Amino acid sequence: MTSHRRPEGGSAIDRDDTVGFTVDGRQYFGLAGDTLAAALLANGVRVMGRSFKYHRPRGVVAIGVDEPNALFTVTTDGVREPNVRATEIEVFDGLAVESQNRWPSLDNDLMAVNQLGGKALAAGFYYKTFMGPVIGPLKGTRFWMMCEHVIRRAAGLGRPGTARDESRYERINAFCDLLVVGGGLAGLHTALEASEAGKRVIVCELEPRWGGGADGKKESEIRQIVDSLESKPDVTLLNRTTVWGWYDGNTLAATERITDHLRTAPEGAPRHRHWVIRTGHVALATGALERPIVFPGNDRPGVMLADAGHRYAETFGVLPGQHLTVLTNNDSAYQAAAALRHVGANIRAIIDVRPEIGAGAQRLADRAGGALKLGHAVVGTSGAKGLKTISVARYNHQTKSFSGGSEQIETDCLLVSGGWSPVVHLASQAGAQPIWDEALQAFLPPDPDKHWSVHGAAAGDLDFGHDLSPAPAPVFEIRHPGKAFVDFQHDVTADDVRLAHQEGFRSVEHLKRYTTLGMATDQGKTSNIAGLAIMADALKMPIPEVGTTRFRPPYTAASLGAIAAERYGDLFPHRLTPMHDWHTDHGARMYAAGHWERPESYNRTGETVEQAYVCEAKIVRQGVGLVDVSTLGKIDIAGPDAAEFLNRVYTNGFAKLPVNKARYGLMLREDGFAMDDGTTWRLAKNRFLMTTTTANAGKVMSHLELCLDVHWPDLRVHVTSVTDQWAGAAIAGPKSREVLASCVTGTAVDNDALPFMGIVHGTISGVPVMICRLSFSGELAYEVYCGAHHGTHVWEALMTAGKPFAIAPYGLEALGTLRIEKGHVTAAEIDGRTTARDLHLDWMLSSKKPFVGSAMMDREGLTDKSRWTLVGVVSRSGEKLHGGAHVVAGDRDEPGASLGHLTAMAFSPEMNAYVGLALIEDGESRIGQHLYAADPVRSQTHIPIEIVSHHMVDPKGERMHG
Amino acid sequence: MIIACPFCGPRDLSEFTYCGDADNLAARPDPAATDQAAWNAYVYDRTNPAGEHAEIWQHSGGCRKFLRVVRSTVTHEIESAEMVGPKA
Known part of the structure; x- marks a missing residue:
């Protein structure tokens, strides 16, 4: 294999530092500073990828972020990172990569038979071929789904791995006055100027080196500015950092690649760092990307962008070929040709579609040597695994016509330049609509506003040296028979674009989706403008009228690891009650209720949850139980107008509530x-x-x-959340009063001292407590509150005092059972769709005062008799009910429409049956009816039920008032 | 998006909760009035302007005060953020 490395030159490489790396297990050597693409070119490797659909051999086209073909999977310790551009992988000793989308090997890909299919795999192939018949077993998309797993293996990109990525990632928030995107000359000058004016500046450059696309002669100027910036405390210079997203409020996202290029990472260094940068001003100095020209056979390995060829020689000392030819529509390629000649390349011919060129280009052509073929075009290429010859014919670009026969020129590398496109992606993301520039044949960013500015080539300021013109001839495609690729990565040809037009796709957005042009991992960096131009030509419209698609983040792929950074795993907040450890020490199964962890039930060995909760509920009804209610929201409401405030937010009256009394209250929303x-x-x-x-x-x-703040600022009230300040325990059951009497000091707890809804203050085991007699379970019950830090102490004191009465702790399940038996509502019934009347709480609606919701609660739809209302249900067959099951009138075969649903279910020890609560249509009048609880999907049950009153146990409330 | 809370300084959007159209909230009908049309308009009718919009935001992850924020619905640019409620 020939070495393409020149004996001198190469600004990025260290000739004394040879590094070994492998591709598909095969050993290669490169130099420190090489990218994988440069090192492979130096080794004479031309095929660096296989195309997406046709498996055509592909070589490297570009030198940077725009590379569509040379994609590899980097494998590190079993972790695979697919689809990484060889132009961005920095080689180091031990680097291992795999080629992609080939079988068995990159050089001999059997899947390349896809090429024979040719026309069959044109635009819309999947839609047309795999849309099944309207009826039958393969109807609709089923046929596609059957074929999909075969096709997915034949067409595609790299394969991700399943190994856990053990790398560490980091996220950082940064703030600055000016963010400079792009560390080329324009960006560096802008940064220097701003830092000298005292601004805090961040500069991001996606390449390892500063200077961007600047000429090698500017190296010392660049070094000087970078040194000066590095010495300033308020300047942050970030190389290997891609700014890929621009969001509201000048917030930009960037990924810094810290250890990807190192054989061994420094201890503790993150692999990538995700930057969230909030900046006063954004300076875009993102440069411009050279465009290819579309012509038949333009995807053969060896066809490369002219500037890329030039920079492989300048930066890495690598010649892209031995016998070079150039195809161009503008002056910039002449510079590349002359520079390559200067480092020893043989320039066979320069083919320019323009019939004449200026003096500057002519001078460079003379320096480059080789035949200068003006008014010519390349109409075909040949060579099995790389370019061998090109066919050149006389071409009139205005009439798009050819004349004379075609001439064959032997060449192993064709350098192409189709003009330059300023990188407007970020400005477009931020909402700026790019403007077509007729002279440059490119979209330029619009006039900036106070939040951003644009500098250098990104602004269309393309300077190729004096007496060279930046304006190309408007030639995007040389139309001649043969497969001419627009989008290399997605294998979209010029004919595909025209086919889409013929089939009626007119909008550029539709064209993009139908052909998938520009939708690959490179997001069409080399293909968008050519695709647009071909579409415009088909539509017979000027390019700006066809319009561009808006760019979306990310500019290049961003690693999910970096975005997630440290925020992975169990990030769910866990709120623990003060008695949490006691519960877990006593066998509680904990249950996540929102952010809270609450005991579900206290299971003895071998007991199921159901056995445990039924037992606990029985203990409460017959003896005494204790439940942790610390999770209830608690709000301290204080101020001279507190009672008036409560009167306005609650449906019932609070103004006359005496001190040391509690009242059950209901709140409505404004909508009633x-x-x-x-x-x-x-x-x-x-x-x-x-x-x-x-x-x-x-x-x-x-x-x-x-x-308080918005509606009634005149009310003198403060509200403070005190949920975490109080620990609460509810002691419930016929023996609860006796337990309290045995342990509370400082107050009596008999019916006179502590009637229903009364409040007393006392102490338990030396701790001040507040006790309110109220009941959720329907039994004689009290809520005991104390300072949160004493929660476990008071809880244990209550357990000790309750021992002679066989007290037992009970969990959420038993609590639920008790409240279902009583028909008390919770969030399952107050679900945002129910009114006070639906829940039989209309007795709480005061008619003596307005309150939030009072004006809207009597609307027609909210007082309708047929609304879903709360009822109880009892399983008639002894089968277990399921929450969420639908209530229907018919049997399994003819269930009929849903009449409502079960909101809660439990086994009621009191009724010795599975019972539940339900919200059903016209509930009141259905009491006594025999219906069904249908749960056809989850449990596939269809259970006969009887509708009963929601007050299933002790409807008169004698127990809790006793 | 950054909202400059008059109490806490410029803070990230993630600390705030949107609470509704400021002009609408300010136009809450007299609670004693049962003019159904006025209440319907208050509860359900919203303008949907492309451009400047006055909104109530709560600094729920900060001082918990309510702010009247004037924001462009087109650019998300925030023109002003002022406190509402008792001034004393």
Whole structure:
């Protein structure tokens, strides 16, 4: 194999540092500073990839971020990173990569028979071929789904791995006055100027080296600016850092690649760092990308962008071929040709579609040597695994016509230049609509505003040296028979674009989706403009009228690891009650209720959850039980207008609630639907403690704050969340009073001292407690509150005092069972769709005062008799009910329409049956009816049920009032 | 998006909660009034302007105060953020 490395030159490489790397297990050598593409070119490797659909051999086309063909999978310790551009992989000793989309090998890919299919695999091939018949077993997309797994193996890119990525990633927030995107000369000058004016500056450059596309002669100028910037404390220089997203408020996202190019990473160094940069101003100095020209056989390995060829020689000392030819529509390629000649390349011919050129280009052509063929074009290429010859014919680019026969020129590398496209991606992401420039035949960023500016080649300021013109001839395609590729990575040809047009696709957005042009991992960096030009030509419209698609983030692929950074694994917040450890020490199965962890049930060995909760519920009904209620939302409401405030937010009256009494309250939303319920305790004339359901604590708090700040700023009230300040335990059951009497000091707890809804203050085991007699279970019950830090102490004291009464702790499941038996509602019933009437809470709607929701709750639709209302259900067959099951009138064969659904279910020890609550249409009038609970998907049950009143146990409430 | 909270300084969007159209919230009908049309308009009708929009945001992850924020719905640019509620 011939070495293409020149004996001198190469600004990036260290000739004394040879490094070994492998491709598909085969050993190669390169020099430190090489990219994989440069090292492979130096080794004479031409085929660097296989195309997506046709498996055509492909070589490297570009030198940077725009490379469409040379994609490899980097394998590190079993972790695979697919689709990495060889132009961006820096080689180091031990680097291992795999080629992609080939079988058995890159050089001999048997899948290349796809090429024979030719026309069959044109645009829309999948849609047309795999759309199944309208009826039958393969109807619709089923045929496609059958074929898909075969096709996916034949067409595609790299394969990701399944090994866990053990690399560390980091995320950082940064702030600056000016973010410079692009570390070329334009960007560096802009950064220097701003830093000298005292601004905080961040400069990001995606390449390892500073200077961008600047001429090698500018090296010392670049070094000087970088040194100067490095010495400034308020300047951050980030190389190997791609700014890939521009979001609202001048927030930009960037990925810094820190260890990818190192054989061994420094200890603790993250692999990538995700930067979130908030900046006052953005300076885009993103440069311009050279465009290829579309012509038959333009994808043969050896066809390369002219500037890329030039820079492989300049940066890496590698010649892209031995016998070079050039195809161009503009002056910039002459510079490449002359420079390559200067380092020893043999320039066979320069083919320019223009009939004449200026003096500057002519001078460079003379220096480059070789035949200068003006008014000519390349109409074909040949060579099995790389370019051998090109066919050249006389061409009139205005009439797009050929004349005379074609001439064959032997060449192993054709350098192509189709003009330059400023990189407008980021500006477009930020919403700026690019503007077509007729002279440059390119889209330029629009006029910047106060948030951003654009510099250098990105602004269309293309300077190729004096007496060279930046304006190309408007030639995007040389149309001649043969496969001419527009999008190399997705194998989209010029004919595919025309076919899409013929089939009626007119909008550039539709064209893009139908042909998949520009939708590959390179996002059409080399193909968008040519595709657009061919479409415009087919539509007979000027390019700017066809328009561009808006660019979306990311500019290049961003690693998900870096975006997630440290934020992976179990990030769910866990709120623990003060008694949490006691619960887990006593066999509680914990259950996630929102952010809270609550005991589900306390299982003895071998017991199921159901056995445990049924036992616990029985203990509460017959003896005494203790449950942790610390999770209830608790809000301290204080101020001279506190009672008036509660009067406005609750549906029932609170103004006359005496001190040391509690009241059950219901809140509505402004639209008249129920929002939350809970008890509120009056602790002093101007101080209340409101409790909310666990689930709605945050929502209620914000609602109260909004009412106070926005609606009633005149009310003198403060609200403070005290959920975490109080520990709460509910002691429930006929023996609960006896337990309290045996352990509470400082107050009596008999019916006179502590009637239903009464509040007393006392101490338990030396700790001040507040006790309110209220009941969720329907039994005689009390809630005991103390400071959170004493929670476990008081809980243990209650357990000890309860021992003679066989007290037992109970969990959420038993709590649920008890409340279902009583027909008490929770968030499962107050689900945002139910009204107070639906839940039989209309007795709480005061008619004496307005309150939030009062004006809207009597609307026609909310008072309709047929609305879903709360009922109880009892399983008639003894089968276990399922929450969420639908209530239907018919049997399994003819169930009929859903009449509503079960909101909760439990086994009721009291009724010795599975029972539940349900919201069903016209519930009231269905009491006594025999219906079914249908759960056709999950449990496939269809259970006969009887509709009963939602008050299933102790409907008169004698127990809790006793 | 960054909102300059008058109490806490410029803070990231993630600390704030959107609470609705400021002009609409300010136009809450008299609670004692049962003019159904006015209440319907208050609860359900919203303008959907392309451009400047006055909004109420709560600094829920900060001082919990409510702010009247004037924001462009087109560019997400924030023109002003002022406190609402008791001034004392």
